[in-house]
Amino acid sequence: MEGRDEDPQAPVPAQSGEKKRVLLLAGGQSEEHEVSLLSARSVLAALPADRFEVTPLVITRGGRWLSAGESQRALAAGKAEAGAGALALAGAAVTEQYDVVFPLLHGPMGEDGTVQGLLTLAGLPFVGSGVLGSAVSMDKVMTKQVLQAAGVPQVAWQLATRHEWRTDPQAVQQRAAQLGWPLFVKPANLGSSVGISKVSGSSELQPALELAFGLDRRVILEAMTAYKPREVEVGLLGNDAPQVSPVGELRFEADFYDYETKYTAGEASMHIPAPLPSEVAGEIQRLAVLAFRALDCAGLSRADFFYVEETGELFLNEVNTMPGFTATSMYPSLFQAQGLSYAELVTRLVELALEPR
Ligand SMILES: Nc1ncnc2c1ncn2[C@@H]1O[C@H](COP(=O)(O)OP(=O)(O)O)[C@@H](O)[C@H]1O
Numbered sequence: 001m002e003g004r005d006e007d008p009q010a011p012v013p014a015q016s017g018e019k020k021r022v023l024l025l026a027g028g029q030s031e032e033h034e035v036s037l038l039s040a041r042s043v044l045a046a047l048p049a050d051r052f053e054v055t056p057l058v059i060t061r062g063g064r065w066l067s068a069g070e071s072q073r074a075l076a077a078g079k080a081e082a083g084a085g086a087l088a089l090a091g092a093a094v095t096e097q098y099d100v101v102f103p104l105l106h107g108p109m110g111e112d113g114t115v116q117g118l119l120t121l122a123g124l125p126f127v128g129s130g131v132l133g134s135a136v137s138m139d140k141v142m143t144k145q146v147l148q149a150a151g152v153p154q155v156a157w158q159l160a161t162r163h164e165w166r167t168d169p170q171a172v173q174q175r176a177a178q179l180g181w182p183l184f185v186k187p188a189n190l191g192s193s194v195g196i197s198k199v200s201g202s203s204e205l206q207p208a209l210e211l212a213f214g215l216d217r218r219v220i221l222e223a224m225t226a227y228k229p230r231e232v233e234v235g236l237l238g239n240d241a242p243q244v245s246p247v248g249e250l251r252f253e254a255d256f257y258d259y260e261t262k263y264t265a266g267e268a269s270m271h272i273p274a275p276l277p278s279e280v281a282g283e284i285q286r287l288a289v290l291a292f293r294a295l296d297c298a299g300l301s302r303a304d305f306f307y308v309e310e311t312g313e314l315f316l317n318e319v320n321t322m323p324g325f326t327a328t329s330m331y332p333s334l335f336q337a338q339g340l341s342y343a344e345l346v347t348r349l350v351e352l353a354l355e356p357r
């Protein structure tokens with residue numbers, strides 16, 4: 001960093017050869033709070049102790065930053081006490097004591113550019129995408145617009161705002177009908193399948209929109225693929241020239257990959273590599289890198305696709321800039337299949353955060 005010599009207030013940087021001081025942010029305000037705590041335990045155990053000094057900091061569901069002692073307790077218990085901790089802006093002062101931050105947070109107020117903005121203001125390098133890549137990738141409408149411009153295939157979609165739904169519901173209903181049934185209604189900025197409905201006909205549309213607009217001001221309507229799609233995912237690792245993992249597949253019995261299926265053990269199974277024709281797997285990898293660049297991602301991301309076997313169609317569904325990260329999650333498993341262990345992967349992520357860009 002430039003200008004340290006002139007600034008007596010600047011934190012003392014670690015000398016080269018010294019251990020890097022890593023602040024591991026976990027928990028957070030989204031539905032994936034507990035998943036994040038689980039992932040954090042795995043990362044904490046895996047980062048080599050001879051190279052890194054890792055301090056976990058747990059953010060409560062209410063958005064407060066816990067002290068070191070409270071964080072240790074929350075991590076051990078797998079949940080954080082409500083009410084404890086400091087306001088994020090006050091808590092952020094502790095980041096001065098670290099060389100790099102690993103914001104292992106999923107969903108709103110963690111994966112969406114907010115925490116990334118705070119860390120950027122604090123002048124600290126961090127693992128993963130910056131403000132722009134995080135914010136755009138979190139927002140389903142912005143993602144669709146950017147990927148459309150980049151020529152990445154996607155399902156047909158429409159945007160609706162809460163104001164429009166209140167003042168001109170017929171216009172929203174008409175646009176939905178144009179997409180045809182069934183369709184998916186999703187809050188633009190949520191994740192974990194929360195607030196998502198599969199709508200089979202016009203009579204089901206109103207409750208689905210009420211649910212989604214109760215959670216977000218903007219909602220996306222998406223045409224369903226012609227048949228139940230195969231759900232295939234690929235991992236990306238790197239900054240400007242990311243490496244791409246083999247393609248993995250999720251299989252489950254449920255009608256779609258809803259909240260329960262995602263978080264109930266045994267409801268979904270992972271297949272790596274996905275049994276796919278090699279040209280389909282290659283196309284998934286090519287599109288994933290294209291999307292990573294178009295969205296200005298950095299460090300890591302997982303790109304999720306729908307492959308419609310009956311028609312041969314491939315659609316990019318979404319890009320997750322901080323994918324699930326427990327030792328058995330899809331993202332680390334994809335790289336493990338390529339010979340990169342979990343410990344090597346998390347080490348690489350911290351190195352990538354420290355790379356000049
Ligand atoms: N357009 C679609 N066609 C078919 N299935 C879909 C479509 N959109 C969503 N789904 C199903 O719903 C699940 C959740 O949707 P997704 O957009 O991935 O939400 P989230 O961001 O919460 O993970 C998908 O994994 C898939 O099973």
Ligand SMILES: [Mg+2]
Nearest residue numbers: 192193304318
């Ligand atoms: Mg998804």
